[in-house]
């Protein structure tokens with residue numbers, strides 16, 4: 131059964147994964163807080179990314195740049211003038227939309243007088259919201275105009291026609307688009323004046339570009355090399371929504387990979403376009419290695435009219451979210467645009483000296499730019515299932531990759547009114563915490579405790595029972611197979627550690 135966004139939202143709220151922000155004040159729209167379980171999931175997502183980018187490669191350095199940057203940064207990057215979205219309002223219901231996010235609307239022509247014997251009125255146009263013309267045709271046939279006519283007198287035109295945009299909510303007429311800058315402004319210092327205005331960064335990338343030379347010099351890097359960064363970004367989105375898919379405060383995981391422009395490469399060196407291909411493969415593989423099913427991922431190449439003027443190519447990694455295929459990450463070949471712009475605006479050279487060629491030039495950059503929150507949402511959606519359990523009611527389980535699972539192990543005493551069992555279980559949990567994140571719980575009956583851990587994706591549960599006191603054995607339960615195995619208490623930590631180590635995302 132396909133997972134719904136409602137099921138994910140409800141799971142997140144119920145199980146301490148994600149809460150509405152400022153809920154006691156009625157909440158702040160489209161802003162979310164990660165609860166005790168969610169914070170672990172997001173940390174693990176970021177950790178898996180950092181591991182793949184920084185620790186497991188020898189050509190990438192890490193960075194943590196400030197959120198607040200010199201305002202000239204945003205003039206150089208183009209954000210001050212062009213980081214805007216086209217905004218339209220419905221004249222009828224007053225809802226606000228991003229023009230480029232309006233669903234496709236098709237005009238379908240229902241042709242009258244198919245039967246020459248029965249002349250009827252003229253052709254009818256039906257405007258339908260649909261992703262493609264074929265679906266629009268089907269929907270048009272279900273429309274009132276169609277059904278009010280006798281069968282056989284009408285046919286549907288084969289010719290696709292785009293309908294004028296309308297409000298997806300009420301069908302009302304929309305205003306002309308206005309450009310709306312997405313950067314949040316604030317002021318530094320005690321005086322709120324134009325000269326004190328700075329911006330909350332709308333992407334982490336610019337923090338990397340302005341540090342390009344410092345990183346290259348201090349780390350004695352030669353091309354090709356990359357700089358990776360994870361951090362918060364802020365965008366005053368016109369239409370945030372779909373839970374944590376689009377929010378105004380979010381976290382990005384960005385890599386800027388600097389390489390030689392194709393015409394500076396010698397035989398055998400990867401060109402910028404080849405690095406772009408490399409990063410497309412790497413990033414797709416990372417998601418599948420983290421457990422996302424292949425059939426739920428795809429690459430979508432940008433159309434020429436979507437492509438920034440300086441970019442040589444851009445693809446989106448898309449995931450099949452419950453809201454449909456949507457962007458998870460963008461991977462662009464941004465050429466030498468960003469560094470050249472910063473050179474121009476700062477007056478500082480951001481060139482690379484190619485010793486072999488005896489030449490200075492601005493490197494090209496390949497940018498895989500992912501959202502940590504969107505990735506967390508994709509992992510939640512992909513891992514969530516409701517399944518029938520033999521002879522019992524269904525269970526909900528998050529079959530997250532072990533490396534992403536918020537809690538690795540939960541320890542329970544079978545009977546909470548037996549102090550010896552409680553003490554042993556607590557002691558075991560405390561000991562195992564040093565190796566991997568373990569929790570202790572005795573707040574429900576054992577069946578319920580297992581179900582709770584299944585729902586948040588805990589791979590292992592260990593139960594201490596009365597027999598443990600005499601035979602020194604505990605029960606280890608596996609989340610996915612639900613099999614239970616008895617083993618000596620002193621062995622269980624090693625067994626879990628081995629399983630977790632084997633599952634490291636490499």
Ligand code: ATP
Nearest residue numbers: 367375376377380382457458459460499500501504
């Ligand atoms: P969109 O078209 O969805 O607005 P974008 O193309 O503007 O996204 P980028 O600027 O390429 O996005 O940002 C890179 C990544 O950052 C996106 O793929 C997404 O994962 C994440 N991201 C961007 N905006 C948001 C947001 N408002 N909320 C959550 N994540 C976001």
